Amino acid sequence: MIDVHSMLKMCNLKRTPFRVNLLELFVQTKSSIQTHTIRETFEGRFNKATIYRAIEAFEKNGLIHKVPDINNLLRYALCRENCVNGSHKHTHSHLICNSCRETYCIDQITTPNIPSAIGLKIDYVDLVLNGECFSCQLN
Amino acid sequence: MIDVHSMLKMCNLKRTPFRVNLLELFVQTKSSIQTHTIRETFEGRFNKATIYRAIEAFEKNGLIHKVPDINNLLRYALCRENCVNGSHKHTHSHLICNSCRETYCIDQITTPNIPSAIGLKIDYVDLVLNGECFSCQLN
DNA sequence: TTTAGAAAAACAACTGAGTTGCTTTATTGA
DNA sequence: TCAATAAAGCAACTCAGTTGTTTTTCTAAA
Ligand SMILES: [Mn+2]
Ligand SMILES: [Mn+2]
Ligand SMILES: [Zn+2]
Ligand SMILES: [Zn+2]
Numbered sequence: 078m079i080d081v082h083s084m085l086k087m088c089n090l091k092r093t094p095f096r097v098n099l100l101e102l103f104v105q106t107k108s109s110i111q112t113h114t115i116r117e118t119f120e121g122r123f124n125k126a127t128i129y130r131a132i133e134a135f136e137k138n139g140l141i142h143k144v145p146d147i148n149n150l151l152r153y154a155l156c157r158e159n160c161v162n163g164s165h166k167h168t169h170s171h172l173i174c175n176s177c178r179e180t181y182c183i184d185q186i187t188t189p190n191i192p193s194a195i196g197l198k199i200d201y202v203d204l205v206l207n208g209e210c211f212s213c214q215l216n
Numbered sequence: 217m218i219d220v221h222s223m224l225k226m227c228n229l230k231r232t233p234f235r236v237n238l239l240e241l242f243v244q245t246k247s248s249i250q251t252h253t254i255r256e257t258f259e260g261r262f263n264k265a266t267i268y269r270a271i272e273a274f275e276k277n278g279l280i281h282k283v284p285d286i287n288n289l290l291r292y293a294l295c296r297e298n299c300v301n302g303s304h305k306h307t308h309s310h311l312i313c314n315s316c317r318e319t320y321c322i323d324q325i326t327t328p329n330i331p332s333a334i335g336l337k338i339d340y341v342d343l344v345l346n347g348e349c350f351s352c353q354l355n
Numbered sequence: 356t357t358t359a360g361a362a363a364a365a366c367a368a369c370t371g372a373g374t375t376g377c378t379t380t381a382t383t384g385a
Numbered sequence: 386t387c388a389a390t391a392a393a394g395c396a397a398c399t400c401a402g403t404t405g406t407t408t409t410t411c412t413a414a415a
Contacts, residue, residue: 091382091391112372127393129373134392149288150372172336183336189328191345197311197322199347206330208338230362230411251401266364268402273363289401 088138095123099131100140108179108210109144109154139165144180145205147173154182166201174210181210227277234262238270239279247318247349248283248293278304283319284344286312293321309343315352 081100085092102118103110115128132153135141139160146152158167170186173179188202220239224231241257242249254267271292274280278299285291297306309325312318327341 093381093392095393116372124394125372126374126395130392145284149290151288175339183334185334186330189343191325195322195324196350196353197325197345197347198353199345200314201346203344203346204328205342205344206336206338207340207342208336211335214335214337232363232411234364255401263365264401265366265403269363 084140088135088140090134090138090140095119095127096131096135099128100135103135103141103153103155106155108181109152111146111148112151112153142167144171144182145173145203146180147175147178152180154180157182157184170204170206172206172208172210174213175207176209176213179210223279227274227279229273229277229279234258234266235270238267239274242274242280242292242294245294247320248291250285250287251290251292281306283310283321284312284342285319286314286317291319293319296321296323305340309345311345311347311349313349313352314346315348318349320349 081097081104082092084100085096090096098119099115102115112129112132115132116125119128132141132151136143136153139156141153142156142160142165144152144154156165156167157169160167167182168187169182169184170188172181172183174181183206186204186206188204191197191199191202220236220243221231223239224235229235237258238254241254251268251271254271255264258267271280271290275282275292278295280292281295281299281304283291283293295304295306296308299306306321307326308321308323309327311320311322313320322345325343325345327343330336330338330341
């Protein structure tokens with residue numbers, strides 16, 4: 078596993094204490110993170126403008142990608158594919174758990190191929206699954 | 217085509233001038249409508265609380281369904297299937313056009329079946345296509 | 356047609372996520 | 386060590402959406 082310092086460097090982002098912390102938070106997190114949670118995590122220590130601008134930079138530079146959120150709020154997950162160029166052409170799907178209200182990246186289920194016969198120009202596809210996550214099924 | 221008065225009655229919603237107008241707006245609209253557009257449409261004539269609460273009632277009673285929006289704002293489209301019970305188990309997909317920024321319901325492309333082998337409990341699936349709509353391709 | 360009960364509309368105040376402009380500070384590479 | 390530049394801090398703002406309460410309108414039954 079590549080360390081966060083190298084990840085930041087690869088993306089031409091300066092290695093500041095906050096960005097190191099933020100990236101570590103994403104690396105540790107199994108599912109995805111709501112901006113609200115990020116703000117709580119760094120409450121009082123870092124300014125919210127700093128937080129939003131760092132998230133934006135991470136997203137633009139292919140470190141994290143936006144995922145659907147049960148409350149329509151901003152939510153992100155670490156990129157699993159190599160998205161350094163910022164293209165974000167993921168093929169995994171996203172599960173929104175109606176129990177814990179988390180969103181998980183699901184590698185086992187990939188996005189379907191869209192038949193070109195219909196004549197739509199498709200850039201990328203997001204398959205959103207609404208149900209119950211593995212963890213919540215156990216409880 | 218069923219008239220809006222019957223539609224409202226079927227859903228146990230009172231036939232008020234505003235709700236008739238709002239439902240007619242949805243019936244006329246080919247794609248889907250952002251709440252912002254609805255507010256503009258009824259600007260000065262109806263209160264925004266009225267608007268949001270009517271939308272909520274329409275959604276709950278199976279007249280309209282939420283669709284993804286390019287700006288993460290609330291956006292709705294008329295239900296094509298019979299969703300009177302409010303279950304909203306649609307199988308069509310949604311196209312977000314990166315040119316006109318509209319969202320279209322696409323009946324031709326349906327949501328994939330999720331293999332039960334993985335062990336996830338799935339309630340419903342939304343397939344979100346990002347690309348260019350038919351109309352914008354012509355221009 | 357009248358009327359009472361219930362639903363919907365209006366009003367007003369509020370919440371809070373996210374943005375923006377600008378200044379100050381920290382990082383990095385030369 | 387020292388610019389150049391990116392990032393952090395600060396403060397004010399925007400605006401979509403919510404909520405509580407009062408007033409009006411609709412509807413169905415008498
Ligand atoms: Mn993902
Ligand atoms: Mn639809
Ligand atoms: Zn869960
Ligand atoms: Zn379009």
